[in-house]
Amino acid sequence: MTTASGGTTLGARSASATLWGGVNMALGRVVQFTTTIIVARLIAPEHFGALAVAIVVQTIATNMAELGATAALARGNGDPNRIAPTVFTISLVTSAVMTAGAFALAPALAAAFDDPAATPVIQVLSLTILLQGIGAVPSTMVWREFLQKPRVVVDLCGLVTVLVLVVPMALDGWGAMALAWSRVGGQVVVLVGYWIITPARYAPGFDRGLAVEILRLGMPLAMANLVVFVTLNVDYLLIGRMMDPAALGLYLLAFNLAGLPSSVITAVIRATAVPTFGRLFAEGTLGELAGRFVTGVCYCAFPISAMVIALAQPLIVTAYGQAWAPAGIALATLGVFGATRILVELFADLSVGAGKTVWLFWVQVAWLVALTPALYFGIRWWGIAGAGVAHAVVASLVVIPLYVRALTLVLHISSWSLLKGSLRSLLGAALAGAAAWMGTHWMDQPWAALGAGLLLGAAVYGLVTFRQGKQLAAEVRILVKPHHPALQQPAGEGAL
Template sequence: MTTVRGEGRTLGNRAASATLWGGANMALGRIVQFATTIIVARMIAPEHFGALAVAIVVQTIATNMAELGATAALARGNGDPDRIAPTVFSIALVTSGIMTGAAIALAPALAAAFDDPAATPVIQVLSITILLQGISAVPSTMVWREFLQKPRVVVDVCSLLTVLVLVVPMALDGWGAMALAWSRVGGQVVAMAGYWIITPARYAPGFDRSVAVEILRLGMPLAMANLVVFVTLNIDYLLIGRMLDPAALGLYLLAFNLAGLPSSVITAVIRATAVPTFGRLFQDGTLGALAGRFVAGVSYCAFPISALVIALAYPLIVTAYGDAWAGAGIALATLGVFGATRILVELFADLSVGAGRTVWLFWVQVAWLVTLAPALYFGIQWWGIAGAGVAHAAVACLVVIPLYVKALTTVLRVSAWQLLSGSLPSLLAAALAGVGAWLATHSMGNPFLALAVGALLGTAIYTALTFHRGKRLVAEIRTLLSENRAAPQEPATTPSHITGSAGQP
């Protein structure tokens, strides 16, 4: 039976509550973020988004390497945080400091690699967030581990509102890409402070060699996998920046972010509880039996959204951002396919981490990068920014998903059919809904009308085709959550002290 630290509640109830609040958090966050992007896109030129894209590539790669995957051991929920957390904190603090310094020093060379010297100061400013995330690595992981998504809503929304409050006057004052960079630093400061306030236990840095070996054995393959996957997901920016121009890179960044919006929302909601939940289920020996149902449930929610993004790409871009960004529409249409596959890829990655098989995860990412790089080069050379979307979709469907399925069927002892069959009806219904929406709207001259009609029609088609299946999936999920009970226990006292040091941080 699953033991839940600090609670006598069922794991299912805690996961359900955290998922609900995580969903609300992501919905509010994405609304604010989407509104911010719309506002800023109407104030600055596409090339400024290109400079930000370069800086985000550097920041994202450094951030995900900064704690060497050590927080994974803390997040899985089946180890003693009092023993693990101080060492994790030390690793995160030291490595994030090194990464921050390196990013600032190497910013000119990194910007030159993307053929965008204007990105140098943007990289240097955005690098500050690497250190800030290292300082908050343990508190944010403890919030995740203990399913504290309700207070996290307040922290994340305050962080996003800080970004909005800072970026608008800066953009109006002509700061360009620097407005985007400094506003993100301000938002990260607020998030860091918020996580330290709401964390269920505060820890000071410490170091235990045996613990470090243990957590790095799990974390290093994950950190390397993160490095590879973020290089994979950002190599398109490098190639577009080198092969095309900063304006094309800005258009592509906007299209990529919009295409990834469904996957980022859905995977973030799942990730609010996935790794701790999957880790406990794997420990109980029930993860394999339930994995196919998780895949079916995620597919049911994700596929129709991506299908409508593909079908309504042009009116969506023009309605949201204006005619100046119309060139991003063709990239959005091809990237929409990748957006749908990425949702499954992220779920498969979380299943791998929950099962503790991070080495598998690393080699899948390596294969992804090796096949994607040449596909992107030829795709961009032949079809411009639309070709990048084609390359992403082809490699995800033909290489990445099959490799993940192979890995998971081995680890979880299930067949590929058991893992994927539940998602096929949703895929077919979403495709029909997307086709119906496109046929009804592709000749309309008013983008806003086309978007409204297409979204309503596509939603109606998908709902009609999957109504009974949707009800059944909801019932199954409720049953799974209620049946997955924790062992009866006395509630443990959650430590509020600072391990290894006196006083408050």
């Protein structure tokens, strides 16, 4: 029986890393959520609007900064000693160029969003692009080697740093700059932490032939990331141009809260997904296991998003105060998109694990092409709530069908085998959300409605999906047993 390093099977390493990834996300989101609540009560919605503009620029630049080169290192079936130095050089050079470009073009970018106040915020956040390029290799090695347990400490230290910095800055009247500088401080702490815990440290180097091989895999992924992040941020651009900074701030808060389930679940999955999927694809077993991954993710994700939709108004008011109540309607519509986004992220990870990144780019292009006019008309007709409607419709009717079609071709499986396990979870979540809304919409106290709705929804979902949950738990126990043949580490290291 072949095993991973240290005599541990891939299944056991993946299960342990997923567990610690879950702990990491739980602690991280608690701190992040607490920070957002505190800051939302200290600064005005328009400051969140300025931050939203800066985050759009930062996110796009960050995901282009290493040209997808880390994908070759993350998949887990290549020699890191051979790959890492060239990846380091590519990441360092491109992130430096992106940082300089974002800093120089900040005034023009802020003007494009009709928010000149965002200029200095963009310039400060551009520093995180360079920091991410410097830390690209160690952070990827932490991911590749399933080092989620020590990563908990590092990420938590970074989040605490953000909290420690942002509160006094906000109290001192820094506004959006408090949010920006605190993020830079947190990024520095995380960078140092990853360098400490990574199992091997690499200096920059360059192999021209290897660089071509790395970029052949990575460039389509980088372009896909660029398109998807434009897609996920074009709503900010349109709202900023068609409405006002306060509306943009409300929408940013609602979007982040609606995306909380997807960000937590996908972050837990990504603690192990690409390295695990890459190894399973090399073994030839990814196709037969893909449906189980979809079933498990949907079982956890759908009820959370259903509760966000059903309890949007009491959730917003309880968490952030009555001043943010207008964001509730946007949160309700964005909750649908939160559920679909979880599936989209899983499908993307399956495709990267399979080494198929070219068609991934074209799916993202189709997404952007369909979403842009939908957002324009949605915002024009229904304001920030219309943006949520547009996201939900396009993700459900365009993006997911395209992903399913592509994965069935790549993994040689049927659409039914990939999706059938999600249907009961979808039904249970819909019933749970309906019960939570009908049982609480008449309550005057938001905190009481929130608590009662969560209890009622959980009870309904548990009853409807009890047998499926029991079966999933049994399958997970079997899957991670040391003798399971589908989860053994492939012997030796292969090509990219």
